[in-house]
Amino acid sequence: MKTGFLYGIVACSKTRVRCVLCGVHIPKANKCIEQHTNGAKHKENVELMTENGITFKDNKLYCKPCMLELSLEDSVIGHTEAESHLNWMAAMEDLIDGEYISIEPFLASEKDDALCEVCHSTFQCTLQNIESHVNSINHRTSISEYLKPLNGIFPVENDDELWCKICNTFIENTATGILEHIDNDEQHMYWFTTIEDLIEEQDITIKSFLANEFDNNAYCNKCHLEINCNARSLEDHINSDIHLSHFS
Numbered sequence: 713m714k715t716g717f718l719y720g721i722v723a724c725s726k727t728r729v730r731c732v733l734c735g736v737h738i739p740k741a742n743k744c745i746e747q748h749t750n751g752a753k754h755k756e757n758v759e760l761m762t763e764n765g766i767t768f769k770d771n772k773l774y775c776k777p778c779m780l781e782l783s784l785e786d787s788v789i790g791h792t793e794a795e796s797h798l799n800w801m802a803a804m805e806d807l808i809d810g811e812y813i814s815i816e817p818f819l820a821s822e823k824d825d826a827l828c829e830v831c832h833s834t835f836q837c838t839l840q841n842i843e844s845h846v847n848s849i850n851h852r853t854s855i856s857e858y859l860k861p862l863n864g865i866f867p868v869e870n871d872d873e874l875w876c877k878i879c880n881t882f883i884e885n886t887a888t889g890i891l892e893h894i895d896n897d898e899q900h901m902y903w904f905t906t907i908e909d910l911i912e913e914q915d916i917t918i919k920s921f922l923a924n925e926f927d928n929n930a931y932c933n934k935c936h937l938e939i940n941c942n943a944r945s946l947e948d949h950i951n952s953d954i955h956l957s958h959f960s
């Protein structure tokens with residue numbers, strides 16, 4: 713019951729109630745309570761809860777990340793600014809950065825668990841679990857399999873190696889080799905930054921170019937034209953009259 717106007721309101725004294733989300737007292741009259749729960753401050757705190765894994769159940773505030781029942785003296789803001797909570801959130805963000813692990817539904821209490829989008833597996837959302845998952849061989853393998861067709865990386869006859877079409881270079885056929893190339897190879901990263909900068913907001917797609925070894929073209933969805941997938945040709949096309957005419 714996240715929308716009911718009594719959400720977050722607990723009895724306090726004969727004349728007052730308390731909003732435990734905001735940590736304030738309110739006169740015990742429906743009109744006052746409703747006014748409070750419709751207020752911007754209260755709504756902000758409800759939103760803060762969904763971003764921070766805090767729930768309100770059985771008149772109690774509970775923080776799922778910290779696995780901690782908050783004292784009624786606490787408020788949502790108070791807890792989200794607490795060091796232990798901030799540390800968890802920061803450590804978690806570090807762990808899942810670039811790992812395709814989704815924890816938003818967990819924080820918003822829509823799901824009990826974290827979800828790995830590349831392994832299609834769910835697990836209890838603790839720092840320890842996530843850390844061991846992101847470091848597992850299974851996850852490293854899934855993520856490199858997922859990234860290959862997004863990065864122009866293809867198998868070759870020799871199983872020990874892969875071929876990067878973008879850099880025209882061979883890389884080691886291991887999860888580490890692939891991730892190392894995608895995340896650290898300067899030429900590879902430079903190509904992506906350049907091309908992505910160019911096609912951003914131009915409705916040009918390079919997905920098929922990246923996923924198909926023998927496709928040499930980007931595709932302009934506006935002009936229904938294939939364009940050689942290199943910076944020079946793309947730039948020429950983006951500045952051509954035919955393409956510009958679609959954006960005026």
Ligand SMILES: [Zn+2]
Pocket residue numbers: 720731732733734735748749753754757
């Ligand atoms: Zn409130």
Ligand SMILES: [Zn+2]
Pocket residue numbers: 775776777778779791796797
């Ligand atoms: Zn917490």
Ligand SMILES: [Zn+2]
Pocket residue numbers: 828829830831832845850851854
């Ligand atoms: Zn995974």
Ligand SMILES: [Zn+2]
Pocket residue numbers: 876877878879880893897899900
């Ligand atoms: Zn490359």
Ligand SMILES: [Zn+2]
Pocket residue numbers: 932933934935936937949954955
């Ligand atoms: Zn075009």
